[in-house]
């Protein structure tokens with residue numbers, strides 16, 4: 001039987017070990033090979049963060065490209081360095097994506113910033129070396145795999161809850177394990193993050209993964225860290241984690257097509273979005 005969240009939360013050691021065991025059994029690959037692949041993924045994420053924080057080059061449609069750098073270089077009146085770092089890292093990765101730079105889909109390109117934002121953001125804040133992120137990233141992959149067995153991880157089928165919600169769940173579990181949380185805590189961090197993304201619609205302006213996607217990754221990287229903090233403190237999801245995934249799948253089916261990446265509703269049909277699409281030479285498919 002494929003792993004469920006219920007299996008994962010009963011693991012005696014770190015949840016990532018159970019995920020890795022399943023992966024090795026399914027693929028026949030060696031442990032060393034899989035971990036080396038994960039190191040490679042981390043390196044791509046790290047480089048995307050570094051490039052994104054320095055660049056203010058506009059994205060393909062010109063709606064984003066400078067936000068991560070702006071936040072990163074701004075004064076911080078809140079005196080909340082973790083908050084700023086996590087958001088800036090996440091947005092840096094997504095602005096790289098919007099410029100067609102190299103990123104790691106985690107689980108998708110549109111939601112690629114949340115996991116590196118939260119994971120590297122927390123690690124750098126606490127001075128944790130990158131090597132210690134390898135197993136938490138394995139766990140993040142396992143979380144996505146469990147969710148993807150119940151729902152297509154795509155805004156076009158499940159709304160943004162299926163993309164950014166999944167990325168926040170992955171990030172929350174990974175951060176929890178990184179900070180020494182039990183398997184149970186990691187799984188519940190994922191569930192807490194996921195249940196608070198339910199219902200989120202996919203409405204990118206002009207179909208470009210720019211607005212609201214870039215800032216949304218910033219917000220949801222913080223959301224993931226909050227879920228990890230709650231789980232590490234002992235808070236658990238009242239709804240069992242696997243049931244949260246089922247709720248996500250049902251909500252995805254209930255969402256109207258207008259709110260699933262069709263450009264026919266939500267932010268994509270606001271007057272400003274319509275004007276922008278027309279400027280780009282397109283015809284917005286909005287009804288009014």
Ligand code: SF4
Nearest residue numbers: 110155160163202213
């Ligand atoms: S709004 Fe749609 S395109 Fe943008 S991140 Fe969410 S699911 Fe992806």
